[in-house]
Amino acid sequence: MTTRTGNVFIISAASGTGKTTLVSRLVKNHADIRVSVSHTTRAPRENEQHGKHYYFVSQEKFMDLVGQGAFLEHAEVFGNYYGTSVMGVEELTRQGFDVILEIDVQGAAQIRETLPHAIGIFILPPSLAILEERLRKRETDSAEVIERRLAEAKSEIEQASAFDYVVVNDDLIATEMNLLHIIRSQLFRQPLQRATIEKVLQNS
Amino acid sequence: MTTRTGNVFIISAASGTGKTTLVSRLVKNHADIRVSVSHTTRAPRENEQHGKHYYFVSQEKFMDLVGQGAFLEHAEVFGNYYGTSVMGVEELTRQGFDVILEIDVQGAAQIRETLPHAIGIFILPPSLAILEERLRKRETDSAEVIERRLAEAKSEIEQASAFDYVVVNDDLIATEMNLLHIIRSQLFRQPLQRATIEKVLQNS
Numbered sequence: 001m002t003t004r005t006g007n008v009f010i011i012s013a014a015s016g017t018g019k020t021t022l023v024s025r026l027v028k029n030h031a032d033i034r035v036s037v038s039h040t041t042r043a044p045r046e047n048e049q050h051g052k053h054y055y056f057v058s059q060e061k062f063m064d065l066v067g068q069g070a071f072l073e074h075a076e077v078f079g080n081y082y083g084t085s086v087m088g089v090e091e092l093t094r095q096g097f098d099v100i101l102e103i104d105v106q107g108a109a110q111i112r113e114t115l116p117h118a119i120g121i122f123i124l125p126p127s128l129a130i131l132e133e134r135l136r137k138r139e140t141d142s143a144e145v146i147e148r149r150l151a152e153a154k155s156e157i158e159q160a161s162a163f164d165y166v167v168v169n170d171d172l173i174a175t176e177m178n179l180l181h182i183i184r185s186q187l188f189r190q191p192l193q194r195a196t197i198e199k200v201l202q203n204s
Numbered sequence: 205m206t207t208r209t210g211n212v213f214i215i216s217a218a219s220g221t222g223k224t225t226l227v228s229r230l231v232k233n234h235a236d237i238r239v240s241v242s243h244t245t246r247a248p249r250e251n252e253q254h255g256k257h258y259y260f261v262s263q264e265k266f267m268d269l270v271g272q273g274a275f276l277e278h279a280e281v282f283g284n285y286y287g288t289s290v291m292g293v294e295e296l297t298r299q300g301f302d303v304i305l306e307i308d309v310q311g312a313a314q315i316r317e318t319l320p321h322a323i324g325i326f327i328l329p330p331s332l333a334i335l336e337e338r339l340r341k342r343e344t345d346s347a348e349v350i351e352r353r354l355a356e357a358k359s360e361i362e363q364a365s366a367f368d369y370v371v372v373n374d375d376l377i378a379t380e381m382n383l384l385h386i387i388r389s390q391l392f393r394q395p396l397q398r399a400t401i402e403k404v405l406q407n408s
Contacts, residue, residue, distance in 0.1 A: 166397035185389035193370035
């Protein structure tokens with residue numbers, strides 16, 4: 001494969017849908033797929049590393065970056081700020097990596113305005129009942145927070161039709177493969193292949 | 205997976221590009237992918253079976269079918285007629301199969317008018333020089349016919365940009381996988397997933 005410019009994928013889902021696990025697997029199993037690393041003001045969870053999972057910054061530092069126009073999108077979610085830097089994404093696609101932006105529905109809408117060629121993928125839970133069960137099993141949130149997340153989930157799922165692709169996560173391995181199908185298929189979309197057609201015609 | 209209506213894929217290429225081998229592999233390896241069986245007036249090649257590779261019919265019978273409007277498309281290629289029946293394709297997609305129409309560029313243009321939702325995939329050889337080598341190795345055609353096919357190939361490749369996806373066949377296994385990525389990814393295109401989104405929202 002000759003050097004290509006990578007594609008940008010916006011992957012969104014209601015929390016508890018398995019989005020983070022799926023994206024981690026894709027990145028681990030495919031060297032040419034990367035995630036953009038977001039900035040956040042929230043506290044690191046167990047095992048989360050600065051610079052790998054997130055750039056953990058203070059609210060003051062975050063606001064400085066906002067002022068500098070460093071973010072492709074930023075949003076407040078449950079009292080914490082999250083942002084995706086423009087520079088990080090562009091550098092990776094220029095190197096030929098497909099870049100996944102794993103962001104909430106609110107952030108996704110903002111990014112699609114800035115990056116109209118980004119491909120949106122929404123991951124659905126098999127049902128709201130199963131989503132509730134998954135959130136309870138996680139045991140990081142209080143009952144009250146779970147209720148709030150479920151209400152949020154419902155309104156987020158209602159926005160799934162704003163995405164280009166919609167995938168149900170009913171089986172982790174199958175869903176990972178389905179996401180890979182979507183990511184790989186973009187390489188062959190005709191507008192991106194004009195140069196290839198020309199090259200074949202000239203090489204006679 | 206619940207019952208779904210299959211998608212229709214138009215796969216075209218200049219002859220000698222490996223289209224037939226690729227499509228055969230896809231159908232052999234994936235039970236839910238089928239080919240439409242075309243009618244033709246040309247003589248069967250070695251190992252070609254009636255009803256499996258083609259319906260081999262006389263020119264008189266073929267013209268009868270044309271008169272009955274039985275074909276989605278039909279075309280004359282190198283003095284022989286080829287046609288794809290509407291009935292055969294619709295019956296398979298209704299049963300949930302993804303259907304591949306393996307047809308020449310001329311026929312592809314006709315089908316896209318009748319089936320605007322069909323997804324067009326064009327397979328490119330790595331270069332015209334390699335295509336020429338492949339045609340010579342096949343040893344079924346005279347030097348004169350090969351020259352004619354190469355000129356045809358060039359003008360067909362110039363039409364590749366009318367297709368939705370363009371794939372270079374430089375490695376059989378990799379290209380089969382890339383075609384599978386394209387075929388599978390269509391299942392998750394948002395407009396086809398509206399019912400799924402509704403179902404998740406109702407199942408709470």
